Structures are given as structure tokens and as C-alpha cells.
Amino acid sequence: MSNRTIYELPLIELLPENLRSNPDIIAASKAVDSGFLAIVDDVEKLIMLPRVNSMCEDILDHLAYFLHVDFYDQSLDIDTKRKLVQESVYLHQIKGTPKAVEILIETLFDEGEVTEWFEYGGDPYTFRVVTTNKSVTNERAEEFVRALNTVKNRRSHLDSVIILQTEQMDIYYGGFLHVGSYETYKQVGE
Structure with missing residues (x-):
């Protein structure tokens, strides 16, 4: 038997030999085949x-x-x-874990990490969020806190949000070096 897909194999070929010659079974298997193919096409939409x-x-x-x-x-x-x-x-x-908070932050605000209280010397059961995303400001603060409260555990509290900002700046520096010596010359013989 060759490898065929579900679309290529009629029901009649799956039945035992003694049923394949019965006209009622043949008609029923053809009807099932046409309905089955319509259903199989729609099953993909359920995934x-x-x-x-x-x-x-x-x-x-x-x-x-x-x-x-x-x-x-x-x-x-x-x-x-x-x-x-x-x-x-x-x-x-993973709801209620620092990992859940990090995934949420990365999804909504592109980047960020959670620092727990024992890592920065804060009060027990507090944490802070460190991000470089400038959009985590007052305009989005309410959305951020609402989202955060859905994944953190109830006993933990947000201590602060730290927005790290890096800027491209030109730094100019200069220096000089002066080397000199003191020399005395005498004129000899005239």
C-alpha cells in the first residue's frame, strides 16, 4: 500500500472485502467521503x-x-x-513569578528586567523594574501598573521603575606636552 493522505484515500478502501460489494455500503461510503472532505478542510481552522x-x-x-x-x-x-x-x-x-513579570514587560514595553528586593537592599516583598524603554513614562504608567498587577503575586509590590537612558555624546579632549632643556653656550676663541 502506498503512502496516501487522508484526502486521497476513499472510505470504501478501508472497509473489509465482504462490505465493498454491497451497493448500500458503496453509496454510504461515497456520501461519507464527500462530507468528510468538507469537514477536514475546516478542521485546520480550529487549530x-x-x-x-x-x-x-x-x-x-x-x-x-x-x-x-x-x-x-x-x-x-x-x-x-x-x-x-x-x-x-x-x-x-508561571503567573506570580518574576519571570512572568519580565515576559509581560518585554511584550508590552519591548525590554526590561525585574530586580527583587534582596538584590538591591529594598524592603521584603518589593521589586523594581529596570528598563531602557523611554515610552514607560507617566502616559503609559497606568497601563503598565494594570498589566503588572495581573501577573505578579499579591504579596509583592512594585517599589520603583527605573528608566535607564543612554545618550550619544561627543567628547572632546586635548592635551599638550612641553619638553625643554636649559642649555648654556660659550663662544670660544675669536
């Missing part, structure tokens, strides 16, 4: 998470609701929505 990158925004919004993506906002751009939906199952598994 959601691997197809997130090709889904339209309306479907993403419904899928986010279905997967309980707590920090999902319909006003986000489509790429961020896709990232949130793709990571939602994993984030629910």
Missing part, C-alpha cells in the same frame, strides 16, 4: 495558537477573551496583541 500570526484583529480579540488574557487591551497594536495571545498559556502557568 488556533499556531495560526495566531495570520489571524485578523477581531479573531484575536475573541481568542484573548477566551484565553483570559487579563492585561489584553483592544487598543494595542496587532503585533502586541499577537504576542500576548501566543504567550497567554505560558503566562498563566
